[in-house]
Amino acid sequence: MGAGTPAFIARRLAQGAVVVFVVTTLVFVLLQAAPGDPLTVVAERVAPDALDRLRRDFGLDRPIPEQYVRYLGNLARGDFGVSLTQHRPVLNALADAIPNTLLLAAAALLVDFTVGIGLGILQATRHPSRVDTTLSAVTITLYSMPVFWLGLIFLAALGRGLGWFPAGGATDSITYASLSTVGRALDRLHHLVLPALTLGLAAAGYTARHQRSAMLEVLSQDFVRTARAKGLRERVVLLRHALRNALLPTITLAGLALPVLLSGSVLVETVFSWPGMGRLAAESIGRRDYPMVTGAAILAAVMVVLGNILADLASRAADPRLRRTA
Amino acid sequence: MTRLRLGAVLVGLLATAALLAPVLAPYSPTALLDLDTLRSAPPSLAHPLGTDLYSRDLLSRLLYGARVSLAIALLAVALSVGVGTATGLVAGYAGGLIDSVVMRVVDAGLAIPKVFVALVVLALWDEVTPGAIAVILGFTGWFGVARMVRAEAASVREREYVAAARVLGVPVRRLLARHVLPNVAGPVIVTATLGVGQVVLIEAGLSYLGVGVPQPMPSWGNIIADGQHVLLAAPWIAAGAGVAIVLTVLAFSVLGDGLREHLDPRSR
Amino acid sequence: MALLTVDHLRVSFTGPRGVARAVDDVSFAIAPGETLALVGESGCGKSVTALSLLRLLPEAARVGPDSRIVFDGADVLGLNREALRRVRGARMAMVFQEPMTSLNPVLSVGTQLAETVEAHEAVGRRAALARAAEMLALVGIADPVRVLRQYPHELSGGMRQRVMIGIALICGPRLLIADEPTTALDVTVQAQILDLLAGLKERLGMALLLITHNLGVAAGLADRVAVMYAGRIVESAPCRELFAAPAHPYTIGLLQAAPRLDGPARPTPAIPGAVPPATAWPTGCRFHPRCARAWSRCAADEPPLLLPAPGRVCRCWLVDDPTGGGG
Numbered sequence: 001m002g003a004g005t006p007a008f009i010a011r012r013l014a015q016g017a018v019v020v021f022v023v024t025t026l027v028f029v030l031l032q033a034a035p036g037d038p039l040t041v042v043a044e045r046v047a048p049d050a051l052d053r054l055r056r057d058f059g060l061d062r063p064i065p066e067q068y069v070r071y072l073g074n075l076a077r078g079d080f081g082v083s084l085t086q087h088r089p090v091l092n093a094l095a096d097a098i099p100n101t102l103l104l105a106a107a108a109l110l111v112d113f114t115v116g117i118g119l120g121i122l123q124a125t126r127h128p129s130r131v132d133t134t135l136s137a138v139t140i141t142l143y144s145m146p147v148f149w150l151g152l153i154f155l156a157a158l159g160r161g162l163g164w165f166p167a168g169g170a171t172d173s174i175t176y177a178s179l180s181t182v183g184r185a186l187d188r189l190h191h192l193v194l195p196a197l198t199l200g201l202a203a204a205g206y207t208a209r210h211q212r213s214a215m216l217e218v219l220s221q222d223f224v225r226t227a228r229a230k231g232l233r234e235r236v237v238l239l240r241h242a243l244r245n246a247l248l249p250t251i252t253l254a255g256l257a258l259p260v261l262l263s264g265s266v267l268v269e270t271v272f273s274w275p276g277m278g279r280l281a282a283e284s285i286g287r288r289d290y291p292m293v294t295g296a297a298i299l300a301a302v303m304v305v306l307g308n309i310l311a312d313l314a315s316r317a318a319d320p321r322l323r324r325t326a
Numbered sequence: 327m328t329r330l331r332l333g334a335v336l337v338g339l340l341a342t343a344a345l346l347a348p349v350l351a352p353y354s355p356t357a358l359l360d361l362d363t364l365r366s367a368p369p370s371l372a373h374p375l376g377t378d379l380y381s382r383d384l385l386s387r388l389l390y391g392a393r394v395s396l397a398i399a400l401l402a403v404a405l406s407v408g409v410g411t412a413t414g415l416v417a418g419y420a421g422g423l424i425d426s427v428v429m430r431v432v433d434a435g436l437a438i439p440k441v442f443v444a445l446v447v448l449a450l451w452d453e454v455t456p457g458a459i460a461v462i463l464g465f466t467g468w469f470g471v472a473r474m475v476r477a478e479a480a481s482v483r484e485r486e487y488v489a490a491a492r493v494l495g496v497p498v499r500r501l502l503a504r505h506v507l508p509n510v511a512g513p514v515i516v517t518a519t520l521g522v523g524q525v526v527l528i529e530a531g532l533s534y535l536g537v538g539v540p541q542p543m544p545s546w547g548n549i550i551a552d553g554q555h556v557l558l559a560a561p562w563i564a565a566g567a568g569v570a571i572v573l574t575v576l577a578f579s580v581l582g583d584g585l586r587e588h589l590d591p592r593s594r
Numbered sequence: 595m596a597l598l599t600v601d602h603l604r605v606s607f608t609g610p611r612g613v614a615r616a617v618d619d620v621s622f623a624i625a626p627g628e629t630l631a632l633v634g635e636s637g638c639g640k641s642v643t644a645l646s647l648l649r650l651l652p653e654a655a656r657v658g659p660d661s662r663i664v665f666d667g668a669d670v671l672g673l674n675r676e677a678l679r680r681v682r683g684a685r686m687a688m689v690f691q692e693p694m695t696s697l698n699p700v701l702s703v704g705t706q707l708a709e710t711v712e713a714h715e716a717v718g719r720r721a722a723l724a725r726a727a728e729m730l731a732l733v734g735i736a737d738p739v740r741v742l743r744q745y746p747h748e749l750s751g752g753m754r755q756r757v758m759i760g761i762a763l764i765c766g767p768r769l770l771i772a773d774e775p776t777t778a779l780d781v782t783v784q785a786q787i788l789d790l791l792a793g794l795k796e797r798l799g800m801a802l803l804l805i806t807h808n809l810g811v812a813a814g815l816a817d818r819v820a821v822m823y824a825g826r827i828v829e830s831a832p833c834r835e836l837f838a839a840p841a842h843p844y845t846i847g848l849l850q851a852a853p854r855l856d857g858p859a860r861p862t863p864a865i866p867g868a869v870p871p872a873t874a875w876p877t878g879c880r881f882h883p884r885c886a887r888a889w890s891r892c893a894a895d896e897p898p899l900l901l902p903a904p905g906r907v908c909r910c911w912l913v914d915d916p917t918g919g920g921g
Contacts, residue, residue, distance in 0.1 A: 019433045023434040026435065027446060140583075146534075146568065149571065229690075231680060231713050241698050244701075259436065263439040266445070297446050301438040319699075
């Protein structure tokens with residue numbers, strides 16, 4: 001991957017840390033800017049002097065700069081506050097939920113890339129033709145769909161309707177405990193299909209369009225002509241020469257797609273009752289559990305930053321021109 | 327028909343439907359018409375798109391929902407473009423520390439998924455109004471525009487005629503207006519158009535979750551949320567609103583693509 | 595028997611401004627081991643001619659139904675896909691103008707050389723790479739083993755072009771088509787590459803079709819020169835004779851326009867006017883609007899290829915009527 005890789009990783013991590021720091025500050029600013037006090041939720045049910053005590057405990061009566069410093073200090077120690085609904089540290093609650101979101105996101109990316117890249121290549125090699133135009137209409141419709149609506153369609157048709165897939169959750173609440181290890185893995189997979197398909201297909205529309213134009217661009221490049229002039233088989237020309245270059249922008253796209261994917265996971269997890277970070281955040285809203293919501297937002301940003309670093313590493317591995325400088 | 331024309335026609339139709347909702351809607355969107363017999367009624371002559379759980383006419387709700395969703399989206403995008411362009415110009419042209427700080431903020435803003443930002447703000451909000459939603463979405467969407475404009479402003483800064491102009495005492499405002507804005511106007515317009523579609527999707531999502539447009543005001547998102555409860559029994563509730571969203575976003579996507587082709591013939 | 599015979603080649607493109615007849619009835623032949631230079635300004639159709647020999651034209655191109663290209667006994671235009679693939683790179687190969695964009699940026703030099711061998715011969719990777727190293731040495735690259743592992747962007751323009759030549763020659767083709775091989779290179783490097791081509795030609799005994807707009811390049815390498823203008827060949831002659839006694843006014847103009855070092859500095863006269871667009875070739879002789887010696891016959895009838903001397907052709911009425919209409 002090039003000699004400068006460790007230095008590259010170190011640099012990107014440092015940059016990422018700066019971004020995360022700015023994120024935490026932004027979140028703090030947002031909290032201050034929102035009209036409403038974190039304690040308004042409990043205000044009705046609590047006596048005024050208890051309210052004052054709570055206010056002092058949370059440090060809400062202190063001047064803002066002091067609150068900020070306290071906030072940063074807490075975050076640095078891993079203290080995201082205590083969930084107002086689950087009554088346990090936010091970090092713990094999120095730590096339970098994040099693996100599920102990661103699993104969903106990974107599965108969705110798999111669907112996204114398989115379908116998206118496949119469609120993109122198909123369209124590019126068939127360009128111009130009716131197949132190409134029809135598929136373009138399909139992809140543009142896909143990414144104009146609200147992801148939660150697509151989820152409901154799958155849920156209604158394949159879940160509750162035909163009964164092929166479970167109607168929600170990550171595992172079967174009744175039988176899971178009594179299943180073997182393989183049985184458990186299959187059960188999880190069974191529950192994963194619909195949400196992953198939903199999130200993945202919604203993203204695949206955009207990926208397909210992107211891949212199609214990258215492929216068309218590459219196919220018109222000189223080196224593809226050289227490859228043909230050398231007498232290489234067409235399959236080699238398409239895969240080894242054209243696609244390897246056309247995938248480069250798609251890898252970059254993966255990095256940019258992460259925030260959108262995580263935004264979508266909030267909705268998909270809600271539709272399918274998937275026990276991830278997104279559903280936790282959505283539920284916490286109604287109960288004004290702001291520590292949970294802000295914790296989720298910050299961790300989501302951290303995931304995006306890390307994901308981008310991974311995408312950059314993948315780009316470096318795929319494109320030798322990027323390895324010149326560390 | 328070219329994409330540009332098709333997109334323009336579709337968007338025009340949508341805008342007309344939204345604007346003329348009070349005239350076109352057969353009923354009030356919030357009227358509970360007959361709680362005894364008209365709950366979740368299938369499409370019929372009297373109610374072309376059926377009624378919802380509370381016996382409200384869906385066609386009327388969808389039409390008014392168009393008003394709400396489109397108004398929010400347009401306002402939010404206008405805000406994003408305004409703030410983003412201004413920030414990008416300042417950062418790109420000023421360079422140095424200001425540029426660095428602003429770009430870190432932009433990076434951070436782009437890193438937090440938009441729905442999460444909206445959730446953080448809405449977690450503390452008491453009374454959410456469509457205007458508030460528009461403002462929130464507007465302030466979460468300016469980062470991409472800022473980055474685009476900043477890149478152009480920064481590249482202009484490096485050019486020699488800028489130094490010459492400054493020596494001659496040309497005010498910075500004029501420089502930016504004459505040299506940066508024209509170059510950046512095209513991509514920004516395209517981004518804004520596509521952005522309208524994206525905001526409609528996000529707002530629908532937030533309304534679906536219950537933190538967006540508050541009932542009984544209709545938004546396509548909260549109509550779908552209503553429809554979810556009776557999904558198999560009365561699919562037309564969620565279906566109608568969903569199709570409306572798809573058509574709207576499609577319209578703006580096609581228009582955006584058409585504009586992109588028109589403004590930059592090199593792109594496919 | 596000729597190695598390559600091109601008969602009545604016509605290639606056209608249909609575009610928004612009409613049908614562009616880029617190559618309009620071109621015929622020539624190349625004997626084994628012979629070097630033919632196809633010379634002309636940009637827009638005359640020489641590159642399109644070269645691309646059609648290996649059927650590398652873009653989708654939009656239409657080859658005329660009467661066109662025939664016969665290479666080593668085979669009808670190139672009629673070959674099926676697999677047969678064409680076996681010809682490309684192995685029996686007839688091509689080197690392109692821009693070595694940077696003509697090489698795949700994400701594959702190593704070694705891979706791009708070896709895959710050519712692997713596509714045509716039943717050799718394994720190791721053997722193919724060994725052949726690649728040999729080829730790199732043959733094209734004058736020092737330290738071939740190191741360069742095998744490098745990527746195109748790490749090489750200089752001259753080295754990239756050497757690699758391209760190596761890729762083209764690695765399977766020992768009988769005909770090499772070089773489309774402006776030195777145009778994108780620095781002047782000093784140009785000379786090196788031309789020397790390389792001359793040397794390789796001798797060693798490998800291959801025929802060479804050299805496409806160039808530069809008469810000096812043609813003079814150095816070619817046995818015969820054909821001059822193209824407006825999609826047609828306007829003059830063809832053995833190299834020495836063409837330069838000693840050019841017959842066509844266009845050729846004369848090109849020679850006069852080339853700057854010379856063997857005399858006092860003088861302004862170089864350019865040919866007036868510009869190459870017309872392929873969608874609208876002039877009527878009559880296509881060169882007549884720019885020709886100093888044109889007369890009424892030139893505007894009315896297009897001259898066929900006439901024979902001013904054995905082994906030479908010239909598409910100009912002056913061959914018939916040296917007085918130029920009595921003027």
